[in-house]
Amino acid sequence: xxxxxxxxxLIIDGKRLDGRGPGDMRRISIEANVLxxxxxSAYIEWGNNKILAAVYGPREALPKHTSDPEKAVIKCRYxxxxxxxxxxxxxxxxxxxxxxxSKVIREVFENVVIREQFPGSEISIFIEVLQAxxxxxxxxxxxxxxxxxxxxxxxxxxxxxxxxxxIGDQIxxxxxxxxxxxxxxDVPIAIGARDGKILLLQMDGDMTNAEIAKGIRMxxxxxxxxSKLQTDALRGPYLKISEKYDADDPSVxx
Amino acid sequence: MKTTMTGxxxxxxxxxxxREDGRKFLEYRPMDLKVGIIPNAEGSAEAYLGxxxxxxxxxxxxGEPMPDKPLEGNLVTSAELLPLASEEFDIGPPSPExxxxxxxxxxxxxxxxxxxxxxxxxxxxxxxxxxxxxxILNYDGNLFDASTLAxxxxxxxxxxxxxxxxxxxxxxxxxxxxxxxxxxxxTFGSMSxxxxxxxxxxxxxxxxxxxxIANDERSVRAMQKGLSGSITPKEVEQMLEVAFEKxxxxxxxxxxxxxx
Amino acid sequence: xxxxxxxxxxxxxxxxxxxxAFTEDxxxxxxxxxxxxDVRKVLTPLEGLWYPRPGDDTVGVVQEDKFNVYxxxxxxxxxxxxxAKDCNEDLMAGDIIEAEVKELDKxxxxxxxxxxxxxxxxxxxxxxSKIPRLLGKSNTMLRQITQLTQTSATVGLNGLVWLKxxxxxxxxEAVATVQNEAHTAGLTDRIRAxxxxxx
Numbered sequence: 001x002x003x004x005x006x007x008x009x010l011i012i013d014g015k016r017l018d019g020r021g022p023g024d025m026r027r028i029s030i031e032a033n034v035l036x037x038x039x040x041s042a043y044i045e046w047g048n049n050k051i052l053a054a055v056y057g058p059r060e061a062l063p064k065h066t067s068d069p070e071k072a073v074i075k076c077r078y079x080x081x082x083x084x085x086x087x088x089x090x091x092x093x094x095x096x097x098x099x100x101x102s103k104v105i106r107e108v109f110e111n112v113v114i115r116e117q118f119p120g121s122e123i124s125i126f127i128e129v130l131q132a133x134x135x136x137x138x139x140x141x142x143x144x145x146x147x148x149x150x151x152x153x154x155x156x157x158x159x160x161x162x163x164x165x166x167i168g169d170q171i172x173x174x175x176x177x178x179x180x181x182x183x184x185x186d187v188p189i190a191i192g193a194r195d196g197k198i199l200l201l202q203m204d205g206d207m208t209n210a211e212i213a214k215g216i217r218m219x220x221x222x223x224x225x226x227s228k229l230q231t232d233a234l235r236g237p238y239l240k241i242s243e244k245y246d247a248d249d250p251s252v253x254x
Numbered sequence: 255m256k257t258t259m260t261g262x263x264x265x266x267x268x269x270x271x272x273r274e275d276g277r278k279f280l281e282y283r284p285m286d287l288k289v290g291i292i293p294n295a296e297g298s299a300e301a302y303l304g305x306x307x308x309x310x311x312x313x314x315x316x317g318e319p320m321p322d323k324p325l326e327g328n329l330v331t332s333a334e335l336l337p338l339a340s341e342e343f344d345i346g347p348p349s350p351e352x353x354x355x356x357x358x359x360x361x362x363x364x365x366x367x368x369x370x371x372x373x374x375x376x377x378x379x380x381x382x383x384x385x386x387x388x389x390i391l392n393y394d395g396n397l398f399d400a401s402t403l404a405x406x407x408x409x410x411x412x413x414x415x416x417x418x419x420x421x422x423x424x425x426x427x428x429x430x431x432x433x434x435x436x437x438x439x440x441t442f443g444s445m446s447x448x449x450x451x452x453x454x455x456x457x458x459x460x461x462x463x464x465x466x467i468a469n470d471e472r473s474v475r476a477m478q479k480g481l482s483g484s485i486t487p488k489e490v491e492q493m494l495e496v497a498f499e500k501x502x503x504x505x506x507x508x509x510x511x512x513x514x
Numbered sequence: 515x516x517x518x519x520x521x522x523x524x525x526x527x528x529x530x531x532x533x534x535a536f537t538e539d540x541x542x543x544x545x546x547x548x549x550x551x552d553v554r555k556v557l558t559p560l561e562g563l564w565y566p567r568p569g570d571d572t573v574g575v576v577q578e579d580k581f582n583v584y585x586x587x588x589x590x591x592x593x594x595x596x597x598a599k600d601c602n603e604d605l606m607a608g609d610i611i612e613a614e615v616k617e618l619d620k621x622x623x624x625x626x627x628x629x630x631x632x633x634x635x636x637x638x639x640x641x642x643s644k645i646p647r648l649l650g651k652s653n654t655m656l657r658q659i660t661q662l663t664q665t666s667a668t669v670g671l672n673g674l675v676w677l678k679x680x681x682x683x684x685x686x687e688a689v690a691t692v693q694n695e696a697h698t699a700g701l702t703d704r705i706r707a708x709x710x711x712x713x
Binding site (some may be wrong): 035036037038041048050052053054056059077081082083084085086087088089092093124126128130131132133 | 291292293294295296298305307309311312313315332334336337338339340341345347383385387389391392393394422424425
Binding site (some may be wrong): 118156238245 | 518520521522523524534536538543545546547559560561562563565590591593621622641642643694695697698699700701703704707
């Protein structure tokens, strides 16, 4: 957020700096099962964001005192690579920002994972932002959800993340980095695709009630697109293998 | 997971002249290299060695020179064994293994003058710091060679930021980071009298000693012996010979990846 | 008709008791990625974990020898335990064993019985959700692989597979193919063709 004088004009003739309209998302592609060792993994390119997510577990919770005899504990680490931004070299190790983001993402997945099936165990979610261009926590939720689904850990829903924001008096979806820096408000949201419930909501800036309601509606609309990309990424590899064989005589390759 | 059976199986196969994954003793796994995959970084490259995957990113930042080298830039190499890369890697401060990895890669790059440090002088009291960050994405053995490959290629493909009106310009029409050489490394593991090039993750559980040899076209630039076992002078000679031979393919892969 | 479903996807507009599914507001939803057969009302996991039941065959790694009990790594959230009194084998850390699930205690520790040490050969890790396909109906798939390769095999429902002898490389390749193509029809025939071709 910035109120400085050198604020660039972010919307000109209804178009944003990268040519998008207020309701246009950046291009998103998701690939499931990209890492050999992890129980589940996925990679997302969301505009210029490039993010890897991996899941390990459920495994015995260590150290022992972190375990819960009733259900699995979820551990989550969101981290930005030191070379991920166009600016200076980032500091390695956790900082206040990444610690908070790790926590709110963890809470998203505590809501959807059926943790009661694995008492005493831990499920680790690692989100590595390799390149950042605004909206990394939303993209992080989206890609981690796909990684979890590939791990076979049972969930009641697949959440997606997206951010909305306010530029001048316009509500726009999916802020990129420069928009995020100079916008009047930024609202990262995560929603369960099945039940539509809000699992993550943060806000920073200046918005009216009506603007927030509009922002949430825009996030829901974008969500149907994001959800489809998630489920396509999950089904795609299976369909691709099936297509190698003739439906009438699957005993031989096509 | 380290099991007695895996160790016995690997040794039994070695006795018959093959490795667990079907390779010959002095054969690399399939190697691949992609450069420029993180455009926000000044330089980047991802190296694949079998199932081992390593990403290296390069950033340049103005800073103070070292007191003893006021006219030269600095090189800072770090490595992170990301917990997403293996069940065995944990969150926390860098392990001794990660520190050793970063330092061995760093030594090869320095000794071979991969980066022309004299060209990193900005003005009195100010030089470019070159940060190399090595990110292990999937572990299946031999992180040394994969990391050197990724780091070298990231440097050789890096752009050179410039300073205009005291601001760092990292985009647009920029030159290349001044470099003078290519370094690659070859890592060997020894297991009950057998010498294995490019040990896999399973093999690394059972090797007694490890030797990494980093060389350029002309000479050896860095070495590191690791693990608690020993190697004989004769084995070192053999490894050096193989390293020079095998490094040709790795070097030409780097050249091809950076478009030379 | 079989279709691929994802976690949270609706299976039925009525509440049905289906493994790996849950009901909410009178509807039934999947909790995993799986193949749903809406005629037989069966959800077969494509990605899933192993839930131990008494009688399950497992393959595990001895982790620790603790005086009167052995701790077994079952490659799962559950720790395996063998009481020394139930064990006729002399086990050491790093050994691989086959054992049967006797019971689950309150802390979800898997009590194992009748351990047998597996000697020689090699161990493969297979996703537990693919193990039923590797076994096949009444073990037909597994029998076909072992007979055509002359390799002996012990399969743990927890995802560890032990192979020894015969054409072990061909058997390994067959196991990998079953893992990758478990959801496709005609797999038994293709595996047979593959193993006969290389013979």
